[in-house]
Ligand SMILES: Nc1ncnc2c1ncn2[C@@H]1O[C@H](COP(=O)(O)OP(=O)(O)O)[C@@H](O)[C@H]1O
């Protein structure tokens with residue numbers, strides 16, 4: 001089963017507060033430097049990386065000289081705003097030592113359930129990864145309350161794994177992995193090496209909540225693995241303090257707990273797309289575009305579209321039909337109906353002149369298409 005880890009091309013690595021802040025003593029810069037070195041090595045081996053980093057509240061508390069986590073929401077949010085600066089500064093300078101650039105992305109769960117924002121976040125992240133920049137993501141703590149209260153970046157990391165279609169979600173934490181009982185209270189607890197993410201037996205073992213800083217515990221990690229599994233990603237929950245942990249995972253060593261999805265990446269994504277039953281409009285393709293989609297499995301470019309019907313917004317589902325009206329595919333469209341009207345029949349490099357901006361060169365990207 002570990003071949004799924006060694007073969008994974010796109011990783012989301014999530015590092016929790018407890019681990020990043022050495023239990024409240026400010027950011028553990030030395031530990032961060034060690035993970036950065038490993039992430040740079042992974043990048044050099046061709047792995048695409050997105051980092052989800054917690055620790056803003058904890059870093060802010062340390063900058064403010066606060067020793068206990070405040071319970072007032074506005075104080076938590078203020079601490080997060082202060083600490084986020086420390087966090088990204090630390091990641092940036094550490095990656096810069098290896099000549100690698102970083103970018104900050106702050107997201108909320110709501111951003112990812114809104115179709116338009118989902119597509120925007122997705123294309124920004126893809127662009128960053130293609131530019132060989134490491135995106136460093138955290139929750140946008142200023143505008144949310146529930147997540148910061150529960151201290152749950154595990155869910156955010158899983159949503160990001162869905163968003164970028166990661167093959168692997170690596171959750172680094174302060175234990176070696178998921179045990180068959182909470183190791184704080186059960187010294188005899190044993191590490192679970194491999195399981196199916198949807199195994200109901202896991203619910204009982206992940207019962208307890210987290211520690212003083214990180215607060216989600218194993219429950220949120222298990223839930224995250226199930227969410228990641230929906231888009232076909234494997235999850236590894238593993239100790240961030242284990243020497244060379246990322247490098248050894250990449251080499252196939254049986255570290256941590258590997259949670260497997262029930263079906264593969266592509267099948268899962270198509271299933272997710274297929275769940276979008278409501279279609280908002282129709283694109284009438286020319287014969288060349290029908291062939292490009294059906295036979296060559298390509299994206300749909302504006303140049304191959306003859307007519308636009310219906311009223312839809314960016315991110316909504318449209319039906320693609322052949323010149324004689326036969327449905328050939330359906331997919332999430334990158335431009336609204338009004339915009340599409342202006343760019344159909346034109347080459348993609350004319351989009352900028354026609355609209356004044358370019359969202360994507362494709363009208364529907366092939367990853368967002370299901371052939372009928
Ligand atoms: N079955 C279990 N296996 C391992 N750890 C568990 C289990 N149940 C509860 N935990 C607790 O979850 C904690 C990790 O979660 P959390 O404190 O939220 O960390 P993080 O900041 O990394 O998200 C561990 O320190 C451990 O005490």
Ligand SMILES: N[C@@H](CCC(=O)OP(=O)(O)O)C(=O)O
Pocket residue numbers: 015016017018053054055056057058080138139141147148151152153154213214215216217
């Ligand atoms: N976004 C906040 C809270 C997130 C958080 O603590 O999550 P985690 O430690 O991963 O369970 C922060 O950066 O402090």
